Amino acid sequence: MRLVVIFLTVFLFFSCKKTKKTYDDVFMKINNIVLYRDNILELEIINNSNKNYFICMDSMSIYENNEFNPKINKLLHPQIVFYFKGDSVNSEPKFSLPNYVSRDTARFKCLMKKLKSAPMFVKKIKSLKKILILKSKDTISIKMPFKNTYEICNRDYTFLREKGNYEIELKYIMDTLFFNEIVDKTALENIKKQNIFPYYKEIKSNKIPMIIE
DSSP states (O other), X not given: OHHHHHHHHHHHHHHHHHHOOOOOSEEEEEOOSOBOSEEXXXXXXXXXXSSEEEEOOOSSOOSOOTTSOHHHHHHHSOEEEEEETTEEEOOOOEEEOOSOOSOOHHHHHHHHHHHHHHHHHHHHHHTTOSOEEEOTTOEEEEXXXXXXXXXXXXXXXXXXXXXXXXXXXXXXXXXXXXXXXXXXXXXXXXXXXXXXXXXXXXXXXXXEEEEEO
């Protein structure tokens, strides 16, 4: 009888441990049930820990900025990962040329305007004036446009060109070396004094369907 009691106790312990759902300190949740070609992406960033954190992720746009180098883009934007039948597929958006052959002066002016404003934008990143503060046990809700094909300076970029039933996942991480290289040390120390710390671990979202018809 004693052996039976011990066996049942051990069994219940491991059963409870197995069914208990664990979360990362910080994680993302896509609240859309499904995404299509044209959407409003509904995203939550949840701090499940007892510490206050911040990240440099852009809450206004999910698309990469043409005027920034890959390292700054990675600091600002999550990686968009697509899956087809369980396997990951290339998530780099492919661009298409304008529909006309004449000199694209509009695109040139647009790019020059963006390049002109880029130094001020980067200055805000360096001085930590463009960050998301993730308070302990708190949630940030973000809504932003997300299209399979989007336009920047008169050029179209497309993520998925083939029709099909896909899945989409977001992954974001602040590269420690690049972050420490670019960020102003005084600004970083000042925000740490407020008990708000940079979060260097990867933040992953759930996977949801994305249907391209």
